[in-house]
Amino acid sequence: MKQYTEEIMDILKANNLRMTKTRMALMMMFLKSEEPLSVSEMLEALSSMKRGVNKTTVYRELEQLQLKGIISTVQLGDRKQYYELASRDHHHHLICLECKQIEDIDMNEEKLLAEEKKMSRKKGFVILRHSLEFFGLCKQCQCQE
């Protein structure tokens, strides 16, 4: 908790961002969370703070953090954007279609990157990033089928 707070203050200082209650709370959520977060989840969590936080503020905050490269977005198949720390290395997700649980996965991408380069050359396309997500059923949800 205390070490988190200092870590966050360092990040904010390094990025010329003022320290505000909302900012601290969001950064804390990102550091603690195992899964990417949606805005509705953030608002839910922030609502327990005295006086709550307006959704506009959250959206503007996320824009800032993204601009500074502190967080990045993930698309997980529904209509929402999800956000997670950019400092977590590039990785992909396993998404349970049933319970919506999300797991980070760490896979070997060498072969994928090789294919990427080949295509890039063939089509004259410069590839800047890719999105790769896996959908299926987690252990628990398989049994209940």
Added chain:
Amino acid sequence: MKQYTEEIMDILKANNLRMTKTRMALMMMFLKSEEPLSVSEMLEALSSMKRGVNKTTVYRELEQLQLKGIISTVQLGDRKQYYELASRDHHHHLICLECKQIEDIDMNEEKLLAEEKKMSRKKGFVILRHSLEFFGLCKQCQCQE
């Protein structure tokens, strides 16, 4: 044109779907299009038909076609759903971040599927499908930067 019409009527008959103007028009669009289509594009195109078509109808139609396995959806990073024929083999896309042009790509997925199986086993997750999209700049848009 004529051969398309018959092809479509066969598909519809095989799936117990009545033949309607909207349905024919949409199927025709899907058959002819090189790219996945968004609802706004479909409505745009359908608006030239006499009396146009209501967006509710289009959404309901897409639901039907998806249910019958005739079309499938793709997420391309914006807030819209895109639709394309499911009969096109499983493939991925190159998306130009500048001009929004979309290209189908056909790549070797063996290595990806191998990784998929490995992860699946390790995590006890059943993987049903994946989504893999590449973002970057097409040949034209690179020069204009």
Added chain:
DNA sequence: CATGATAACGCAACTCAGTTGCATTTGTCA
């Protein structure tokens, strides 16, 4: 500590994709 510049904030009104309920029209098949 005081204070001004400006970053951060709240609120209300808006956009845009997609959904729902209900009454009407249309396609199909007997």
Added chain:
DNA sequence: TGACAAATGCAACTGAGTTGCGTTATCATG
């Protein structure tokens, strides 16, 4: 041809995200 289900239109709604504008809080500087 008519009955019946499927398809349609319309209006009102939801939920995620955006915008303009006036107010408040943070923080560097003196």
